[in-house]
Amino acid sequence: MNGLENLVQDRCQAASLVDTEEFKSQLAEMKTQVAKLDEKPVRGELPKSVVRGNTEPENRMRRYLLTYPKRKESKKRKLARHQGRQRLKKKLMSNNNEMQC
16 A cells, blocks of 8 residues: 555645646546455465464363363262262162062
8 A cells, every 4th residue: 555655645746747637637547446456356365373363262262161170079969979879779779689589
């Protein structure tokens, strides 16, 4: 865009020396050239720094979620769960013994 600005400044300086009608026609021509450039799609690869910048926060979040410690079970809850299993085993054992007799 810097080159276009320089060109416009040069044309403005030339306008003070030349006819204004000629300058207006040159300005209209420049506008059409800019419009043509605007229609053309600009294609190119994104720089690696930009691509890395977009994926890095996602990777950080993924690593955080995978390494985040799971909630620890309290001792009371663990003991109650263990005792519940023991009761269930005893109940099943007593039911099996009754069936065999």
